[in-house]
Amino acid sequence: GNVLTISGERNVREEVKDEDYHKVESRYGLFSRAFTLPEKVDTANIEAGFENGILEISIPKLKVDTSSKKIEIK
Numbered sequence: 001g002n003v004l005t006i007s008g009e010r011n012v013r014e015e016v017k018d019e020d021y022h023k024v025e026s027r028y029g030l031f032s033r034a035f036t037l038p039e040k041v042d043t044a045n046i047e048a049g050f051e052n053g054i055l056e057i058s059i060p061k062l063k064v065d066t067s068s069k070k071i072e073i074k
Contacts, residue, residue, distance in 0.1 A: 002043055006055070007032040040064070 009030050016023045037043070042060045049056050 001039055002037040002041070003034050004037055004046070004057070004059070005032060005034045006057075 007030070010028055012027045014023075014025045037059065040062045042062050045060050047058045
């Protein structure tokens with residue numbers, strides 16, 4: 001089947017200042033995640049967007065032909 005791989009680089013620095021303490025936290029590094037896609041997805045029309053730190057991926061299903069077909073038996 002098809003595999004969707006998402007990879008990137010994380011670079012987050014968080015700083016908290018208070019009367020009693022000062023804390024700085026950093027998270028960084030490369031990451032990668034792989035997802036096996038179901039058989040009936042339209043891989044040609046996958047869309048992705050990134051907003052406010054959230055990655056949103058839209059994976060549409062393939063349109064299934066539900067029309068009937070008449071077959072003559074001989």
